[in-house]
Each structure stands twice: as structure tokens, then as C-alpha cells.
Amino acid sequence: MEKAGAENRRNVAISARSLVKTFGTGEFAVHALKDVDIDIRENEFFTLLGPSGCGKTTLLRMIAGFELPTSGIIQLDGQDITALPPHKRPVNTVFQSYALFPHMTVAENIGFGLKMLGRSGGDIDKRVKRMLALVQLEAMANRRTDQLSGGQQQRVALARALAPEPKVLLLDEPLAALDLKLRKNMQIELKSLQAETGITFVFVTHDQEEALTMSDRIAVMRAGEILQIGAPTDIYERPTHRFVADFIGDINILEGSVVSSEGRTAQVRLKDGAVIEARVPEGVDGSGDVALAIRPEAARLAGPDETAALSGTLENVVYFGAASYLHLRLGSGEEFVLRHSGALDAYDLSTGSVLGIALQPGRARVLE
Template identity: 55%
Template sequence: MKDWAIEARGLTKRFGTGADTVTALDRVSVTIRENEFFTLLGPSGCGKTTLLRLIAGFELPSEGKLLLHGQRIENLPPFRRPVNTVFQSYALFPHLSVLRNVAFGPEMQRRPKAEIEAEARRMLELVRLEGFERRLPRELSGGQQQRVALARALAGRPRVLLLDEPLSALDLKLRREMQIELKRLQHETGITFVFVTHDQEEALTMSDRIAVMSGGRILQIGTPTEIYEQPTSRFVADFIGETNFLDAHCEQVAEGRAQFRLSSGDLVQGLAIPGLMSGSEVTLAVRPERLDLLADGQPGIPATMQDLLYIGNDTVCTVALADGTELQVRVQNRHGAIHASAPGSAVRVGVEPQAVRVVGD
């Protein structure tokens, strides 16, 4: 397909031999579109960095095919691929000025001197570092060094930019600022970005699509909204955001809705998934912010308040159902800290059908 920047077909990567063989990537197939901000998300050891290194050419696949704009590249060395990488450590040349760092790529491409200078200055303007041309990397903050690394990578005019957890060394406020900057840069340059992270907030904030990985495989691909609102497995639901899991028995299914009986004996309505049948045992996922904390006597599931945790924007309430099952209910502090019932008090939990989803193993 002409608008695919990257195609992986059954990519497998093994390390070691014999009994010591470790499969880091297991028959992964994925397509990444032209001009897309695509994120590989998952815990340490899930295979996301291995996949990135295969695209960069730093590792060769044990099996499978890898295509860039329709051309096979799995056996090409890194310098033959129109791909650049921004590393977590930035890897700037400490003895070169900011301008010379950014100009390094175009210089290696043997472009005309005037063009190199103009391109380096344009990239610094793009990352908002005008006036820093003569500084050395040690004279910059962490966020500024990261911008220089981005400018250097972009100056090489890659068709794909790979980013290996480049924000992990920054403090929280700066990291959030750089998330906005990265998305702006991707939009302005039109380059395909492939971003690796274990941080769900980064993935949700910046991505056009996300691939959630575990055990060397891709479990689900979708937009941030699809991944968060419609997880297809317990792992994805648990890894992306906070989730309550409830064991339940499906009482009946009709017109895309289902009625479930919880282990506490309470009934809830929820959204059915294809293939769901009456009489089946299922796991339900409900986000804490999709639950309502109600006073005793109002419609809802009866529960007992266990604990309250004030975290600024929200208060997280822990409640227990009749059988002891605990639920987290996140209440937004719109009008200041909430004054909910004290621990041990009877409350009710409101559950809208749209908030209840069946997830697989």
C-alpha cells in the first residue's frame, strides 16, 4: 500500500543459541502509515526497543520481512536506510557547538556548505533554539540537549524518525512540555515518527496510533481513544490507565447489551462483545473515573467506604462490595476536596452500561 511508511511481516528476533535462546520478538506484523506518529508501548522487556533497532538496522531479524515505502530493508546496514534515531542519552558530540552538532548529518551526506549551514539553522529554529548556535552541549539544560538531538536527527532529512524513550531523563513538567513539542514537530515536518515508551501518558498524549506490546508480541493496535476505551485484553486494560476488574456471570445478551451478575450478587448492565453468550463466565473492566460515588439510598450497587486518597485534581475512593471485592472510584475535585462519607459508611456506586466492558485474558 503506497501510504505505508513501514511494513513488518512476521518479524522474529532471537538472541543466543540452543537452550539459551531468547525470543525477543515473536512473529510481529505491523504497518505504520506515512506521516504518522506511531508509538510502541509496553513494559521493559516486551520487545519494543528490539523492534525499533530492527527498523534502524542495529539488529538483523532472525525471520521475517521489513519494508520501508515498499522496499525491502531488513538486510541493509543502518547508513543505507533513510532513517535516523534519537536516543535516550541524546549522544551529542561534547566538543562540537550546537550548530556543528546539528550540521553533522548534512556534512556526512556531503551536501554543499551553504546548504548545510542553512539547514542547521533552520532545524534550530524549528526546535526553538535560535541564539544557541555557539554553545556547547554542557552549557545546555536537559531539555535543550534533547532539542538539539532532535534537530540533528531531522537535519539528515530522514523519511522515518525513530525515538527511543527520549523524554525519560526529563523532569515531569519539562517532559509534558516536550510531548507537545514533539507532536508539533511531527506535524510540521510531515515525517513518520516511531516512538518507544513505557509511559502511557506519553503514548496517549502524542500518538496517532499505539501498539501495545507484551512478551515480544503486539496485543492491540489502535488510536489512543480505542486503546483506552476499548481494550481487548486484561493486559491492555491494566497497562493503560487504572482499571477495576470484576469477575462476573453473563445472565443474558440482547442487542449489543448484556446483563452481568457480579460475584457480590449485584447486577450490572454492560456492552456486549462479539461472541459473548449467556451463561459464560467473564472478566469486566471498569475505569475508576467512569464510576459514580453516591449517597446510601440512591440507585446503585451497595458498598462500604474503605479509604479516601486526595491527589489534587481528584480524590480516589476505595469501596468494598458485599463480598469484599474492592473498587476504586475516582471523583474529580471540581469544587475543591470532596467531603465523602467516612471509612465504614454505607455508600452506593453508580455504574453506567457504557462504562462496563468485557475483556479477554
């Protein structure tokens, strides 16, 4: 995991240190956050990713000021905001429900926060027009929000939150209520909005694809702790923790033991006797019993004249157009899934046939 102290302090927008949140007391206490350290940089799209109950929304609400930490501090631009109420923080939040005013027009909704801040009428009109253009809703300015589609309502909520030009915009699963196609379109629009405005976005989701699609960096959380922080390619290609590898995308996790190592490379003997070369990430112990992670796309069917790294008994073939996913059972009894994008005509794909598996060099990784 990235060390919080390694960040360039001048570029940090939000910083949290030793953050703890406990609900209840004694045997009924729930530890929502456990000694969390995190730095979120200026002008980045940062995602808190994890399953339900992992603490990601609690952390977001504490940045917003809706929850106070049990202990620890939160800073914005180097200033302690731990005890500041929400309305005194230069932070806005977009909720999953959008929380729009149905009796107001789109323009009135967007300008509402500016009016509460005491901005002049001319300033409000100018800013509302700018926000309408930004979210491409100029033609909808005088419609009531209950006359809009879900995607349009989400854009209004974004425009309203962006209008006061907050230093940080917090987004609590704002795409969850949208259908699949609209959600994918909004993922692209959200990332474009962040890049155009230059505002730091902190996005909460349990959807791995959303996180990989939009984020500059991702923090993967489990049970109140941050397990790994990194760019999407780091989280997907170079996971350091077994939970991270298993939570992000499809993956094969095999049990084995290290028989030799040199630097960050280890030879791992699997349960079926095969020896696989694997990378050992920094901070991971590359000795003794280990778990080995191999993505399905890092494996393919071995050719007839090729030495296979593994072999397995075919149980199922799932066709996805551009590629086929083959489900095999290794000699150890473990399941192995590979993604084969080439022609399959040369292989015996009858159930129960034994097939060789070739691996891309350097793609197998040792996990904590």
C-alpha cells in the first residue's frame, strides 16, 4: 500500500491521520474505521472502493462533516477541519438520491446553494448558465426536476454541487440508481467533468468497473481498513493483498509454497506439483506457503508443440464473442479459468478432456 507520508504535501487536498470511528460501546461496538491514514491529492478523481459495510461511506461522511471521528484528524489544504460543521467546509456532496427540490426548476435548483451563500442575482444567473452548459442541460433550464429522466436529474445534482466551486466534491454512489447503459455513459461524463473543472472528486462505489473506468487512484477497503491504494493498473495488475486481487475482476488464486527466490522473483510449487515463476510485490513476504494470483487473460491454451505450465480437465466453455472462458479443474482439485482469444478448432473441447495451460511471463503474483 502507498505510504501516506510519501505524498507531496503541497499537492494534498484531503488528509486523514489515525482516523477511527466506533458506533456503540462495549460488546455492541461497531468499528467502522480502524486507524485510517489517507492522502487525496488536488485535482484527482479518487475512489473509495469496497463491499457494503467496509467503511467507505462512513469515511466520506466524515470528510463532509456529517459524522465526527471517534479519534484522529482530517485536514483540508493543511487546515484541521475535524470539528468544523458541514456548512463551514468548502466541500459539497452528491447523494445517491440526488435530493433535488421537485417544486423548483432546474435553474432554481442549481442556483439554490448560491442564493443561500448570499451571492448577488447577477452572479447567480451567470454561474447557473455556466453550469447548465457544463452538464449540457441549457434546454431544460425552466423544467421542473420531476419532469426529467434519471440521468438528467443526476446532472442537475452535479451542477448544483459544482456551482459554488467547492474545493472537493464528494459523490456517494450517485450512479447506483441508473440503468446499465446510462451508467456507463455517465461514468465518462463524470470523469470529463472532473478534468474540466479541476475539482478534487472523491467517489464512493462498490462497483469495480466504475472504479477502474473513472479513477486516477483507488483505495480498496475492507472491514474499516484500507488494504491498498494505487492507480487502476496497479490495483488490477499488481495487487498486494489476496482480498484486493479477488475483489477486482476475475482471478485464479492457487495455493503453493516458495521453493526458491531471487530478488522479487520466486519459484512457487503448486499443490499439483507444477512450479511457476511469480513476481513478489514490495512489502509481501515471498517465502513459505503463499497464494498465487493469475488473471484469466494471462493464461491461454498451450499449443500442441508447446510445453504447458499447467494442465487441467475441461469442465465448461463460456463463449463471449471476442474470447472464450474455459473452466478447468487442476490436478490439485482447484478451479482454473483462462481467457482464450484465438481459434479453438485445434483443441478437443469435449467435457473431461485434458488441456495444457500456457502463462504469460511475469503475470503470476505472490499475495499476502
